[in-house]
Amino acid sequence: MTFTKKSHACVRLEKDGRTLVVDPGGFSEEDAALGADAILVTHEHPDHFDEDRLRTAMEARPGTEIWTLKSVADRISAAFPGRVHTVGHGDTFTAAGFDVQVHGELHAVIHPDIPRITNVGYLVDGTVFHPGDALTVPDHPVETLMLPVMAPWxxxxxxxxxxxxVKPQRAYDIHDALLTDLARPIYDNQIGALGGAEHLRLTPGESADL
Structure with a gap:
């Protein structure tokens, strides 16, 4: 499996000629979802979910399908009958040849006065976990953790x-658009020294084999 880092929380996973994209939101590239066979969305915040980007990808590729929670599915499913699937914690499915497990139910607390919304994480092929906007710990070993390093929460x-x-073998930074270049060495050093896993960071567009 090949992992390509896109801006902020968006990642592309490729295997056997097929592509799975997670969270092509408003902080990612405009074409982040284009060419995807399957798209996963963790929740409705605009840095993770951009309706225009999803519509463009779905219209450009009639075989593309989306798996997401109800709050997102309700906003886009009517335009693409049979191609948008609602999922929740505990569900399992296969998307573009990738086996996916759904973990988690709620977004992390931003502030006690802000109501919490739903959020799901996706464990892909039993090895790669993208938690969205939460610190969900799957009840399954994780080899590669997509690590949200900087957020209001x-x-x-x-x-x-x-x-x-989580105890992954390796953790790659995501959710990093708010992290300045000045702060990155501090985060790299502290997470790498104290996290107990190999800590890695790719710039947008870079890829790694998992």
């Missing part, structure tokens, strides 16, 4: 403890 101590709890 987390701090670095929580990020480090999350890596420790």
């Amino acid at each position: 987390n701090k670095i101590s929580e990020v480090i403890d999350y890596v420790r709890e």
Whole structure:
């Protein structure tokens, strides 16, 4: 499987000539979802879900399908009958040849005064986990963790403890559009030294074999 980092929380996974894209939101490239055979969306916040990007990808490729939670599916399913699938915690499905398990139910707390929305994470092929906007720990070993390093709802101590709890072999930074270049060495050093897993960072467009 090949992993390509896109901007912010978006990732592309490729295997056997097929492509799975997770969270091609408004902070990612405009063409982040184009060419995907399957798209997964973790929740409706605009940095993870951009309706125009999804519509463009679905219209450009009639075979593309989306798996997501109800709040997102309700906004786009009518335009693409039979191609948008609603999922929730505990569900399993196959998307473009990738086996996917759904983990988690709620977005992380941003502030007690802000109501929490739903959020799901996706474990792909039993090895790669993208948690969306939550620090969900799957009840399954994880080889590669997509690690949300900078958000209004987390701090670095929580990020480090999350890596420790999940215990992946490696963790790649995602959700990093708000992280300045000045701060990146601090995050790299502290997560790498304290997380207990190999900590890696790709620039948008870079790829790695998993």
